[in-house]
Amino acid sequence: MTSTSVRRHRATGLVVLCAALVMTGVGYAAVSGTAEAAAPEASQQQVEQGRQLFLEGCATCHGLGAQGSSDGPSLIGVGAASVDFQVTTGRMPLAQPSNQAPRKVPTYTPEMVAALAAYVATLGPGPSIPSDSDLATNDANLAEGGTLFRTNCAQCHNFAGRGGALSDGKYAPNMMKATPREIYEAMLTGPQSMPNFTDATMPAEKKQAIIKYIAYLQSASDPGGLALGSYGPVTEGMFIWTAGIGILLAASVWIGAKVR
Amino acid sequence: MSITVKAAGAGVTYVDQRAPISSLLKANLRKIFPDHWSFMLGEIALYSFLILLLTGVYLTIWFKPSMTDVIYNGSFAPLDGIPMSEAYASALNISFDVRGGLLIRQIHHWAALFFMAAMMVHMFRIFFTGAFRKPRELNWVIGGSMILIGILEGFAGYSLPDDLLSGVGVRIVAGIVEGIPVIGTYLMFFIFGGQFPGSDFIPRLYTFHVLLVPGILLAMIGIHLVLVFYHKHTQYPGAGRTNTNVVGFPLFPVYTAKAGGFFFVVFGVTTLIAAFVTINPIWAYGPYVPDQVTAGSQPDWYIGFLDGALRAFPNWESVIWGHTISWNVFLPSAVMPGLLVTVLIIYPFIEAWVTGDKREHHLLDRPRNAPTRTAIGVMAISFYGVLVINGANDIIAQAFNVSFNQLTWFTRIGVFVIPPLMFIATRRFCLGLQRRDRDLLLHGRESGQILRLPHGEFIEIHTPISDEQKAVILSKIDVPVMALPVATDANGVATPKLRAKRRRARWSRAYFGDNVARPTAQELEEAAHHAHEAHAHEVHAHGAGELADAGKDH
Ligand code: HEM
Numbered sequence: 001m002t003s004t005s006v007r008r009h010r011a012t013g014l015v016v017l018c019a020a021l022v023m024t025g026v027g028y029a030a031v032s033g034t035a036e037a038a039a040p041e042a043s044q045q046q047v048e049q050g051r052q053l054f055l056e057g058c059a060t061c062h063g064l065g066a067q068g069s070s071d072g073p074s075l076i077g078v079g080a081a082s083v084d085f086q087v088t089t090g091r092m093p094l095a096q097p098s099n100q101a102p103r104k105v106p107t108y109t110p111e112m113v114a115a116l117a118a119y120v121a122t123l124g125p126g127p128s129i130p131s132d133s134d135l136a137t138n139d140a141n142l143a144e145g146g147t148l149f150r151t152n153c154a155q156c157h158n159f160a161g162r163g164g165a166l167s168d169g170k171y172a173p174n175m176m177k178a179t180p181r182e183i184y185e186a187m188l189t190g191p192q193s194m195p196n197f198t199d200a201t202m203p204a205e206k207k208q209a210i211i212k213y214i215a216y217l218q219s220a221s222d223p224g225g226l227a228l229g230s231y232g233p234v235t236e237g238m239f240i241w242t243a244g245i246g247i248l249l250a251a252s253v254w255i256g257a258k259v260r
Numbered sequence: 261m262s263i264t265v266k267a268a269g270a271g272v273t274y275v276d277q278r279a280p281i282s283s284l285l286k287a288n289l290r291k292i293f294p295d296h297w298s299f300m301l302g303e304i305a306l307y308s309f310l311i312l313l314l315t316g317v318y319l320t321i322w323f324k325p326s327m328t329d330v331i332y333n334g335s336f337a338p339l340d341g342i343p344m345s346e347a348y349a350s351a352l353n354i355s356f357d358v359r360g361g362l363l364i365r366q367i368h369h370w371a372a373l374f375f376m377a378a379m380m381v382h383m384f385r386i387f388f389t390g391a392f393r394k395p396r397e398l399n400w401v402i403g404g405s406m407i408l409i410g411i412l413e414g415f416a417g418y419s420l421p422d423d424l425l426s427g428v429g430v431r432i433v434a435g436i437v438e439g440i441p442v443i444g445t446y447l448m449f450f451i452f453g454g455q456f457p458g459s460d461f462i463p464r465l466y467t468f469h470v471l472l473v474p475g476i477l478l479a480m481i482g483i484h485l486v487l488v489f490y491h492k493h494t495q496y497p498g499a500g501r502t503n504t505n506v507v508g509f510p511l512f513p514v515y516t517a518k519a520g521g522f523f524f525v526v527f528g529v530t531t532l533i534a535a536f537v538t539i540n541p542i543w544a545y546g547p548y549v550p551d552q553v554t555a556g557s558q559p560d561w562y563i564g565f566l567d568g569a570l571r572a573f574p575n576w577e578s579v580i581w582g583h584t585i586s587w588n589v590f591l592p593s594a595v596m597p598g599l600l601v602t603v604l605i606i607y608p609f610i611e612a613w614v615t616g617d618k619r620e621h622h623l624l625d626r627p628r629n630a631p632t633r634t635a636i637g638v639m640a641i642s643f644y645g646v647l648v649i650n651g652a653n654d655i656i657a658q659a660f661n662v663s664f665n666q667l668t669w670f671t672r673i674g675v676f677v678i679p680p681l682m683f684i685a686t687r688r689f690c691l692g693l694q695r696r697d698r699d700l701l702l703h704g705r706e707s708g709q710i711l712r713l714p715h716g717e718f719i720e721i722h723t724p725i726s727d728e729q730k731a732v733i734l735s736k737i738d739v740p741v742m743a744l745p746v747a748t749d750a751n752g753v754a755t756p757k758l759r760a761k762r763r764r765a766r767w768s769r770a771y772f773g774d775n776v777a778r779p780t781a782q783e784l785e786e787a788a789h790h791a792h793e794a795h796a797h798e799v800h801a802h803g804a805g806e807l808a809d810a811g812k813d814h
Pocket of ligand 1: 309354376469
């Protein structure tokens with residue numbers, strides 16, 4: 001009881017602060033005419049909405065207070081970035097327990113995701129959602145990003161980001177659909193079997209270089225023609241044994257037929 | 261046609277006035293070759309090799325076989341400013357800054373895949389039709405060796421660009437060499453000129469790839485073709501074809517035209533594929549750096565079976581006198597392929613020993629008529645196939661959403677279970693076909709027409725098969741099963757080499773014990789007589805207007 005009242009009390013200050021910020025913001029926008037997104041500071045209302053959504057959609061597995069259960073890990077201290085990543089990529093809510101949470105069409109709107117993230121962020125300190133400046137890649141070096149990608153990511157995600165198998169039916173997914181924000185968050189939070197690349201081991205500039213390289217992979221045209229999925233020599237071998245040898249066998253039958 | 265012949269004649273005269281080889285040419289240009297599409301499989305391999313030579317020479321003009329570090333400043337932006345070996349930088353230059361370079365690289369590599377695949381399919385044809393029998397055993401040995409050498413050549417080429425994928429491949433091969441007991445480490449140092457990767461390997465590999473091995477292959481292909489010429493080509497059985505004649509067309513102009521045309525077909529198809537489908541995108545792999553690796557690191561398909569064996573083998577190691585013996589590397593990647601290639605190369609001699617057959621064979625076997633051989637072939641292919649599939653286990657796991665740990669177990673068990681099952685199934689299938697052939701010969705084809713005889717009996721009308729089909733079926737050679745030798749003969753003298761003879765008799769029984777005997781001349785005659793009688797019945801029945809069609813009865 002006391003704790004709630006304390007929290008309420010603390011939140012009151014927050015509300016006042018937010019209201020003040022919003023007013024200033026509106027005033028500023030009205031004056032300057034451009035809407036500058038201030039770092040999204042969670043409102044009491046948003047947190048409360050997030051808590052409701054959490055109780056409805058997540059608590060069955062993660063526990064009523066997100067402390068974890070046999071069906072899902074504790075979310076205390078995972079940070080807004082983790083929630084944002086998991087829910088915008090549709091991984092959460094998990095449909096059924098399996099050894100991998102696959103990417104799906106997200107079930108929550110961006111506002112709802114923000115609310116969920118805001119709620120989980122209040123439970124304990126953790127990585128926050130990267131800001132636009134974190135995601136700016138204009139100054140990043142593409143080639144350096146390639147080297148970093150091959151050193152840190154290709155062993156699981158393949159040289160072209162097309163994904164690869166891990167042990168016991170787990171896999172590192174194809175990242176052709178991942179947005180820069182998701183990529184950044186994946187590195188920050190290390191979902192499932194992916195290691196996490198904290199800002200200490202991999203500073204923001206390096207992350208930006210990697211993001212730039214992945215964006216290049218997502219849009220690159222293939223100079224050599226059809227890339228056969230960019231899976232390496234296996235699909236090339238399949239191609240030669242089906243289409244390649246197939247065409248030449250047909251040609252031999254045709255030429256070898258008794259045309260006199 | 262007469263014009264071409266005249267032209268050839270004129271050419272011969274011209275040459276003859278300068279060098280006295282006209283009789284040689286005349287005889288050989290008119291040499292008869294039999295016709296069948298499956299005889300063109302070897303040509304695909306030959307033409308792919310020629311394409312490799314042509315495009316390879318183009319590549320050598322710009323390729324720099326050097327492991328010296330350089331900073332890349334070429335036109336491929338995603339690698340701009342990255343340190344790499346000169347070899348990799350020059351392969352990138354060929355791809356992006358040399359006119360037609362990427363196309364030629366892709367033709368070269370696709371042709372390499374074609375070369376290996378065509379050699380293999382060609383070998384299957386030779387094997388299943390028994391074309392390797394006397395007097396062609398030597399050509400089989402040459403062919404089998406060329407597959408082995410082709411694998412080495414392909415590996416060398418694949419490793420030259422020094423990209424991430426090929427570097428990982430070289431690292432694995434270095435490991436395989438190190439895994440050879442006792443001499444491994446010395447051998448590895450010898451090959452690499454010191455520690456892996458060192459700076460000698462690419463230049464050495466280059467000499468190997470563009471000079472030594474192509475030279476050896478060229479010489480072997482030459483001998484191979486001369487032998488084909490000398491032995492004359494085998495032919496499939498058929499009416500008028502015997503073990504002592506060759507039915508077909510003259511080399512000139514019919515085959516020269518066909519073969520020339522086919523060369524352009526192979527070149528054209530390879531070029532089209534290379535123009536539209538990427539192969540070995542070295543720019544996407546990046547330069548080789550020992551601490552990098554990509555998911556799905558695979559060799560070209562023709563080395564896949566080795567990788568598959570390596571991936572499936574349990575992690576066995578033992579320590580003897582302080583030295584680790586890596587069975588997990590040595591057995592699957594050195595012993596297994598060694599055995600496989602040895603058995604492959606000496607197979608004609610094994611079979612000749614079992615049959616005790618010393619005759620020459622110029623008429624091909626139908627696969628069904630040599631059920632054990634056919635079954636051995638299918639068994640070997642399935643063994644190889646399981647390993648190739650396991651070489652791609654991670655890609656399969658990803659594509660079909662299965663666990664590759666399970667795939668590994670599937671391989672470990674499958675590699676011992678699937679080939680014997682294939683053996684049994686193939687053998688039975690062949691024997692079934694033999695039985696059907698015998699029926700066809702003795703009773704003809706079932707026509708589906710039912711005839712009621714005057715006394716009420718129903719018989720099905722069998723129509724006799726064509727002479728061509730008869731000749732094909734009758735080409736079957738019945739190899740007698742060797743009798744078990746007696747320990748001592750009637751005079752009480754012990755049979756010399758008794759055990760060897762026993763073993764051979766057992767093998768002979770295993771090979772030929774179940775064969776369905778070809779009908780004897782007498783049986784055939786009786787059958788013909790029967791058929792004649794049935795025919796008489798039919799005529800008689802027709803006259804009586806009693807023909808009942810099976811279709812009408814229903
Ligand atoms: C049996 C014949 C041959 C096979 C199976 C073979 C196979 C290969 C393969 C798989 C590559 C890698 C290509 C790539 O994707 O970059 C390669 C590269 C190369 N080959 Fe060959 N090759 C053969 C004959 C030759 C010959 C006869 C020459 C030269 C006279 C040659 C010159 C080269 C060169 C210079 C490269 C490196 C260039 C590059 O990678 O861009 N090859 N070869």
